Amino acid sequence: xxxAPELMVEIHRxxxxxxxxxxxxxxxxxxxxxxxxxxxxGKVILPRSSAKMIQALPLVASGAAQAFGLKxxxxxxxxxxxxxxxxxxxxVNAWLAELGMSDDDLRCGPEVSRDKAxxxxxxxxxxxxxxxxxxxxxxxxxxxTFNKHLGGGAEYCxxxxxxxxxxxxxxxxxxxxxxxxxxxxxxxxxxxxxxxEGMARAMAWYANAHTRPDTLSKAAAQLVEAMIxxxxxxxxxxxxxxxxxxxxxxxxxxxxxxxGYFVAILPERGMGLALKITDxxxxxxxxxxxxxxVQLGVLDEADPEVQRFLCPPIHNRAGIEVGRIATAPGFP
Amino acid sequence: xxxAPELMVEIHRxxxxxxxxxxxxxxxxxxxxxxxxxxxxGKVILPRSSAKMIQALPLVASGAAQAFGLKxxxxxxxxxxxxxxxxxxxxVNAWLAELGMSDDDLRCGPEVSRDKAxxxxxxxxxxxxxxxxxxxxxxxxxxxTFNKHLGGGAEYCxxxxxxxxxxxxxxxxxxxxxxxxxxxxxxxxxxxxxxxEGMARAMAWYANAHTRPDTLSKAAAQLVEAMIxxxxxxxxxxxxxxxxxxxxxxxxxxxxxxxGYFVAILPERGMGLALKITDxxxxxxxxxxxxxxVQLGVLDEADPEVQRFLCPPIHNRAGIEVGRIATAPGFP
Numbered sequence: 001x002x003x004a005p006e007l008m009v010e011i012h013r014x015x016x017x018x019x020x021x022x023x024x025x026x027x028x029x030x031x032x033x034x035x036x037x038x039x040x041x042g043k044v045i046l047p048r049s050s051a052k053m054i055q056a057l058p059l060v061a062s063g064a065a066q067a068f069g070l071k072x073x074x075x076x077x078x079x080x081x082x083x084x085x086x087x088x089x090x091x092v093n094a095w096l097a098e099l100g101m102s103d104d105d106l107r108c109g110p111e112v113s114r115d116k117a118x119x120x121x122x123x124x125x126x127x128x129x130x131x132x133x134x135x136x137x138x139x140x141x142x143x144x145t146f147n148k149h150l151g152g153g154a155e156y157c158x159x160x161x162x163x164x165x166x167x168x169x170x171x172x173x174x175x176x177x178x179x180x181x182x183x184x185x186x187x188x189x190x191x192x193x194x195x196x197e198g199m200a201r202a203m204a205w206y207a208n209a210h211t212r213p214d215t216l217s218k219a220a221a222q223l224v225e226a227m228i229x230x231x232x233x234x235x236x237x238x239x240x241x242x243x244x245x246x247x248x249x250x251x252x253x254x255x256x257x258x259x260g261y262f263v264a265i266l267p268e269r270g271m272g273l274a275l276k277i278t279d280x281x282x283x284x285x286x287x288x289x290x291x292x293x294v295q296l297g298v299l300d301e302a303d304p305e306v307q308r309f310l311c312p313p314i315h316n317r318a319g320i321e322v323g324r325i326a327t328a329p330g331f332p
Numbered sequence: 333x334x335x336a337p338e339l340m341v342e343i344h345r346x347x348x349x350x351x352x353x354x355x356x357x358x359x360x361x362x363x364x365x366x367x368x369x370x371x372x373x374g375k376v377i378l379p380r381s382s383a384k385m386i387q388a389l390p391l392v393a394s395g396a397a398q399a400f401g402l403k404x405x406x407x408x409x410x411x412x413x414x415x416x417x418x419x420x421x422x423x424v425n426a427w428l429a430e431l432g433m434s435d436d437d438l439r440c441g442p443e444v445s446r447d448k449a450x451x452x453x454x455x456x457x458x459x460x461x462x463x464x465x466x467x468x469x470x471x472x473x474x475x476x477t478f479n480k481h482l483g484g485g486a487e488y489c490x491x492x493x494x495x496x497x498x499x500x501x502x503x504x505x506x507x508x509x510x511x512x513x514x515x516x517x518x519x520x521x522x523x524x525x526x527x528x529e530g531m532a533r534a535m536a537w538y539a540n541a542h543t544r545p546d547t548l549s550k551a552a553a554q555l556v557e558a559m560i561x562x563x564x565x566x567x568x569x570x571x572x573x574x575x576x577x578x579x580x581x582x583x584x585x586x587x588x589x590x591x592g593y594f595v596a597i598l599p600e601r602g603m604g605l606a607l608k609i610t611d612x613x614x615x616x617x618x619x620x621x622x623x624x625x626v627q628l629g630v631l632d633e634a635d636p637e638v639q640r641f642l643c644p645p646i647h648n649r650a651g652i653e654v655g656r657i658a659t660a661p662g663f664p
Contacts, residue, residue, distance in 0.1 A: 015515070045350065182347075184346065188650045316519065317466055
């Protein structure tokens with residue numbers, strides 16, 4: 001399947017496509033086989049935050065989520081790259097309190113809230129961002145919960161810590177291959193490498209989880225349901241994951257990752273999708289995932305909520321529309 | 333010269349180059365001929381802000397700069413994409429006052445200052461950004477000065493306004509070819525298209541301007557001298573243009589443009605360089621221009637001020653070094 005044409009997104013201004021992004025995408029079916037591909041399915045990648053529903057799998061599969069009485073919203077938050085809006089930050093702080101823990105127990109590092117109103121308010125009030133504002137803080141609250149269940153040490157992000165050893169084992173199980181290594185993510189957790197095909201196969205495994213009776217599959221199905229039920233917890237206002245999940249004509253879990261990554265889980269079709277923009281650009285990844293889901297019939301091309309990611313206008317500083325982002329002719 | 337290998341910059345994390353950027357670059361000599369090229373020299377591009385020293389050429393060549401007694405710093409500012417730091421904003425406001433004009437006469441639109449301290453101060457004080465904070469406000473003060481000299485109408489950004497007609501004519505003169513069209517820039521001025529080769533030829537024309545006696549060449553040489561004399565006015569603290577001009581072992585004018593653009597003017601060699609990252613990423617353009625200037629012997633690879641753009645580390649939110657940006661093996 002190598003050497004299929006890459007997907008392409010163009011940045012139009014005046015008479016020119018002044019910039020262009022290319023990338024890889026793979027769609028797998030319920031048997032884990034590739035049904036459609038762009039670029040190189042064998043390309044080794046770091047899925048970054050698009051792997052969060054895998055990093056949250058031990059939390060549920062171990063029974064920790066149930067033992068600590070986690071709500072569905074919390075499971076969605078464990079899979080989230082959130083905006084750090086009050087909705088997200090308050091929920092994480094409440095979760096930490098339930099664990100008898102505080103912001104200091106997180107290891108994700110502080111991040112300025114991506115919620116504009118909260119960010120400006122904090123600057124005006126002279127407040128520094130906390131670790132709870134980090135877009136990964138829900139995932140880390142999940143790690144802390146699983147770790148408390150295990151009785152592991154405080155440094156739960158170390159690659160050889162029991163939390164991360166379990167994440168790696170399940171990551172390899174669901175992707176159906178050994179991970180060739182890891183990088184340290186923006187939030188300090190190890191991020192395990194796989195291929196484009198491995199990631200699409202993992203998402204197809206999630207998409208079919210609701211049809212299987214084993215504990216691991218039940219845990220995966222619970223996480224998919226949580227993401228679909230609480231799209232605003234998974235990302236937030238203005239973000240592609242949230243708006244495209246809401247706009248979808250059928251249930252779909254959509255999750256972005258840094259450096260131009262996206263995955264989608266389609267439970268009604270038993271299909272999984274993985275997408276990587278080679279240069280890592282979010283503007284192209286947002287457009288490409290919308291285009292692929294339009295092509296599959298999951299999204300309606302004419303829906304304004306889809307168009308804002310599929311073919312957004314570019315406005316300049318005087319507010320004039322000067323260009324547009326769009327898929328290149330022939331893609332998808 | 334088509335189909336030379338493209339330049340490539342990689343984003344390393346853990347065992348992987350997780351993202352990669354490719355691009356085009358052309359170096360022309362004093363005869364305007366290509367001496368070295370990567371990618372496609374015939375690629376049509378919008379040079380964006382890397383064309384500012386051309387957009388400022390009518391201001392000087394017309395005699396307007398002299399008639400209004402512009403200082404060298406102001407000529408540097410006319411070629412600048414500045415940070416909107418107090419240094420820049422105060423100078424633009426003083427310039428507008430000299431013209432008997434105000435922020436309202438600018439047409440670039442308001443932009444939040446890119447100077448972190450000023451930005452935070454303005455948020456705390458509840459102040460809105462002005463047009464003078466726009467990174468292009470020096471160029472626009474130059475347009476206003478030229479326009480006052482011409483006696484043109486207030487809408488100096490309209491493509492058929494005498495200011496922009498003169499910019500286009502000189503743009504075509506120095507690039508040695510007809511412009512195939514234009515886009516509207518972030519600051520509302522038309523940005524004229526050319527080829528990679530056309531832009532490198534234009535920069536070589538600037539590099540040799542100091543050796544020619546005609547009025548246009550003298551004006552160009554004055555602008556190059558101004559950029560080299562006032563590198564902080566051209567961009568600002570933390571920016572590649574400013575730091576690399578300061579670090580250079582010989583006089584060089586370096587100018588970035590939006591969407592991954594860079595040009596360099598090397599007066600001692602009579603050479604000009606143009607560089608475009610296909611996907612428009614600044615992180616890759618900063619790295620690639622540093623690498624090309626190291627290869628030419630203009631920059632010292634071991635200089636920490638060069639390394640911060642040539643091979644910057646990537647730190648995560650906990651402050652851990654997790655990766656690095658670097659040119660791909662074999663480039664340049």
